[in-house]
Amino acid sequence: MLCHDVKRVIYFFLDGTLDLRRQNDFQHHLDLCADCETRIVIHRRIRIFLKKRLAPICAPDHLKQRLTRSLRAFAE
DSSP: OOHHHHHHHHHHHHHTOSOHHHHHHHHHHHHHOHHHHHHHHHHHHHHHHHHHHTOOOOOOHHHHHHHHHHHHHHHO
């Protein structure tokens, strides 16, 4: 695997959706290429940051109950 291949499949690797052979090739390339290893570290940090910032916010229970009652009343 070459650096441009890594750039094309980096998100598949991070998602864990690469097949075993390509995943092994990818990891082998990372072991040999410091630039791509750095790229992976950066992308992982970005993903962690985004997941924290975009974490779902749950509505309070009292609001859920009000909405449920309203929807039931509307459906009747």
